[in-house]
Every structure is written in structure tokens, then in C-alpha cells.
Amino acid sequence: MKPRAPVVLRKIAFSLALVSATTAGGLLIPGVNATTAGFAYLLNILALAAAWGLVEAVVASAAAMLCFNYFFLPPVGRFTIAEHQNWVALFAFLATALVASHLSDRAKKQTLEAKGRQRETEQLYALSRAILLTNATQSIGFQAAQHIAQIFDCRAAVLYDAKAGDLFRGGLEDLPDIEPKLKQVVIQGSTLRDPASDLMVAAVTLGGNPIGSLALKGISLSDGALQALLNLVAIAFERVRTEEAASRAEVARQNEEFKSTLLDAIAHEFKTPLTSIKAAATSMLSDPSKLSDQHGELATIIDEEADRLSLLVTEAVRMSEIDAGKVRLDRRPHRVREIVEHVLEHFGARLEGRALALDVPEDLPSVWVDDDLIALALRQLIDNGLKYSPPASPIVVTAAAGDNSVLIRVLDRGPGIPDRDRERVFDKYYRRQTAKDRVPGTGLGLYIAREIVRTHGGDLRIEGEPGAGSEFCMSLPATEERALP
């Protein structure tokens, strides 16, 4: 920037020259009296105030007052004033000149300010459009820094995203030492101004929390425009986050879709050979007299394990259906007792002598459910009870009427599930470390069970004290009538 002083001096010199020229004109042109000369001086002073400013106009006023006194007020040729009313005229002239200069200068400044504000508004609008229209090929932060430097015409604009720890630079200058200042401003939440190097660093906040900072070199902005600019930067940072979250969600969705499809495909491939194995085992067992004791036992194992595998396959198919939102419920009124007894039959030999206590009253309201699916969910809970509690401990299944619902509980005397994991165990593929080390599993059972129950409009939760075993509570919607006929 060029020094300002010589420019001002030149303008003052020009103002004095103008006053001299007016004086000379007044003296040379015949018939010019004191009043005419006074008005001519005033016109000059107003023109100077409007064109340049107060300093030039005040200097011209003082010079004009002296010339007016010396050349036009009697006695002419001296700085004294003969008549009293001419003193009044002289001071009226000076006061008018100064007040008019001041007013004109103020009007000029206001015009300049209004123009400045309009320019800032246009720049902010251009920036907001540019931020909204950023493209996906480059990082939004980088594009925002470039746009700020270009639109506000500053030498450097550096954005600091505190959450990601990223710096984005725009403009011709690099500002290599700016990083510590940007970080300091985020911590203090303040604005740092360094007029010597024409640098300003301000915190970017969102909802009152500092989320980054912005350094600008080579521009001065009004406080309002700076705040609006910082708000736009905050929006740009938010867009960065939203887009990152969206792309993460998309990757997760594709992963899930892939897993489901794979699971579905594998499950279907398993079904055919399993049906053949089951058919073969059943046919061998249909005439036990043809089998030796040992072969009979082996055929029973094949039969039972084929059932177990078949259950796993059914679960996998159900899961991919649940994931794809394709579960079709075949809902009818059912007695809870019948569903529970049917499930227990399925366990048969797998109980291996373990006590399985039932407490299901006869007069319970019936439930409005797809019995196959609810049996699958219940099987899952009982299966977990068997897997995760000591071999000699009992499993208890109870049912009771709730509010327009029936509550089925499965209790075991195992290690239980601590509070912090009571939600997580329902997550897909989540297995507790203790379980991973001891029992094989997929981490899908509880997820499937809860999805099935929720699809019915019910819920599945863990109740009871941790440490006193596990207590899973399934609530199912009751039908209108108290019990089936």
C-alpha cells in the first residue's frame, strides 16, 4: 500500500490553490463585492468537502477566511475589521463553511459505507451460492477456502476444521506459520487481529461451540459481514460432516446388503441337501429293527443334527427376509400355551435332563401372531438359556397377562447380562467376549428374535437384576377376546 500522507498533502495544496484562484478571480473580475466573494469561497469549500473530505475542506475554510478578510472586508489589505457587523459576517462565513464541510463529509462517508455494505452483502451471497454448489470431486473445505479468497479478494484464506484436524488453504499467499494461531483461536473462542501484517483469525462456532477457525489476510470486513462469513464457514463444515456420514452410511448399507444376499444364497443352497439327509435319517429310523443299537444311535444323531442345521438355515433365511423388509406375517389368534409347548417339543432330547419349568396359565388372553415366527423367537431365547447357563441349572418359561398384551418370560440361572450390554446384545453380530470364548454362535439370535417381536408390534427386553441369571421378557399383542373358545 502507498503511504497516504503525500496524497493528502497534494490535495491540501490543490485546495489552497483553488482558494487563491478564487481570490484572484474576485479581485480581477470587476464588480465582485464581499458577498459574491464569500459565496464563491463557500461553493469551493463545499465542492472540496464533497470530493475529498473534511481535512481538505477545513484547511480551505481557514485559508478562505483569511483571504476573505484581507482582500474583501474593509479595511481591504489588512487583517483588521473596521465594522462590527463584518466580524459577524466573517464568523458566519467560517461557521457555515465548517458545518457544510462536516455535513458533506458525513454524507460522503455514509455513501461509502452503504456501498461497502452492499458489496459485502453481494460477496456473502456469492459465497453462500458457491458453498451450496460445491462439487463432489474435491473436498468441500478446500473449495470453500478457495471461494473465500477469490470472492473477498484477499491474499490468503485458511480454514481449520478442528474436529477432523484438517487445514484448507486458498489465495496466493501460503501463511506457513498460521496453524498454531488457528488452533489457539479455537481453544479461546476469540478473534485475533494483527494490523501490522493485515491478518485476522476468528473462531467458527456452531450452536455456541467452536468447531474450527478462519484466517484472512489482506481484507477488512465489518463485524456483521465477518460474523455472516463465519456462519457460512460453519455451514460448510457441517456439510463436510453430513456428506461423510452419508457416504459411511452408504458403505455400511452396501455391506449389509451384501451379507444378507450372501446369507440368503448360502441358506438356500443348504436346504436341498439337508432335506435329503433328513429324509434318509427318518427312513432309517422308521424301521429300527433293521438297525443295530449303534447304528440306531448314529441315525438318531444324524436326524437331530439335521433338524438343528435346518433351524440355523431357517434363521438365516428369516434374517435376510427381515433385513430386506420382506417378512410377511400370517397372523391369527393363538394360545400362548400351545406355542410354548410346541417349542419345548422341538428341544426334546437337547434338554439332556435339564429341568424346564413351565408356568403358563390356561386362561390367558390369546395372542395375535404368526405362530411360526414367534416360536422361532422363543426357541432362540430358550436355546440361549441352555447355552449360557450351567448344565444342571433349570430354565423357566412363564407367561402372564399385561396391558392389552401377554408377557412371556424366559429365565435362566446363568451369569446374566450386565447393564452396559443389555441393549448391545440385540445388535446384529454382537457377541459378548465371555460367550465368544466358550460357546459357538453367530450373534444373530437375539437380533432376529427382537425384530420378529417388534414386527408384531411387541417388544423384547432384558429384565431382572444382573448377576441373578438372565430374564428375557417378550410382550405380544393380545387379541380382543380373553381366551380362545
Ligand code: ADP
Ligand atoms: P449368539 O448366542 O449366537 O452369540 P445371540 O444374539 O443369541 O447370539 O446373543 C448375543 C450375545 O448375548 C451372546 O453372545 C451372549 O454373550 C449374550 N447372551 C444371550 N443370551 C444370554 C443368556 N441367556 N445369558 C447370558 N448371556 C446371553
